[in-house]
Amino acid sequence: MESTDKRIAVIQATIELVAEYGFHGSPMSQVAKRAGVAAGTIYHYFESKDALIESSYAHLEEELIASIKQGYCEEGPVQERFMHIGRALVDNFIAFPMKFCFIEQFHNSPYGVASRREKMLGKKNDLISSVFEDARQQGLIKELPLLVIFALAFGPLLIIIRDHIFGLVQLDSFLIEETVRACWDALKS
Amino acid sequence: MESTDKRIAVIQATIELVAEYGFHGSPMSQVAKRAGVAAGTIYHYFESKDALIESSYAHLEEELIASIKQGYCEEGPVQERFMHIGRALVDNFIAFPMKFCFIEQFHNSPYGVASRREKMLGKKNDLISSVFEDARQQGLIKELPLLVIFALAFGPLLIIIRDHIFGLVQLDSFLIEETVRACWDALKS
DNA sequence: GTCTTTTGATTGAATGATCATTCGGTATTT
DNA sequence: AAATACCGAATGATCATTCAATCAAAAGAC
Known part of the structure; x- marks a missing residue:
């Protein structure tokens, strides 16, 4: 994960363009232009367009997790932790719609399939899973697959x-508050 | 909405290809090949690739509504009507995964934006909205925007x-039953 | 400190592929 | 014979990717 200025600029441009025009509407030439970089430079940092998109997604995911962690109290009551995560998610995406549009397009495209499967195998103790594991142990939520x-x-x-x-x-x-609370109602046993 | 054999074949091929490879991975030449049709023929029925994709989506939406109506009782209790719709939705998409993949990609792409906005303005008395309107009037569900x-x-x-x-x-x-019921829990006032 | 050398970063025009669309013509129906 | 459906090679655009050439900076040599 090197992070030169230009590398980040390219990722940023990719996110913006893909969010607005979709994967197929975002030629490398445009990415280069928006990033203020020559077309060839992109290939110094990324092997291909696919690799660039993959890296852009990874970048967004890291940012998202970081923003959820802000003000998050690992020791608080389960429902409060859940509410915090829900609020953080909505607030963050509303503040940066491009991030949301990119991520959703990614998840629903052939790119996202492999990525999601990998994540499921092996992710046990991340922030979010552990909330639900705690909730389950305390008998607060329904007995359904994670x-x-x-x-x-x-x-x-x-x-x-x-x-x-x-x-x-x-x-x-x-x-937002009411909706997140309603989601909790769906979980409650 | 004419419906020649070939027209349907082209739409079917489009749905299958887009579901698997995405919009940008589905060239018209491939659509033609899979539909057993010449490339030029597609343009006899559809103005452009965009129009083809739009029509394919419309086709799927009609099918979906038709399948929900099967066995649906307009007069039954609200919760039962809701459960029926939920079940029908899940069953149908699981039986035809391509339909789901196409629709989700459509919704999260620039194509879907306009389509969704149009639908919101003017759709009042469709099957699904009326379930929730009835539920609201009976005080069964939360007071939240539709x-x-x-x-x-x-x-x-x-x-x-x-x-x-x-x-x-x-x-x-x-x-499926448990999950649809949990969704109802989220709605319950 | 100044002059090479080497390494890596950057450029953007050129390449070759692929694609959406067109169109002149052929088959099929009316 | 008129109209409509259909064909598929040809067209022109666009695109991802490459590469030879330039530039920048760090490393060594003296």
């Missing part, structure tokens, strides 16, 4: 974020 | 369908 719990917890949030970004709803902090 | 209700109701289902299709969970009818 992935189903994930779906109930975050599925609705992704949708309202998308609706907000596309201007179909206007989220405010009250509505 | 789009948030949609998100809570169907967001989790979309995620577990994706996980199932990618082989990350194995859904059976028990798990």
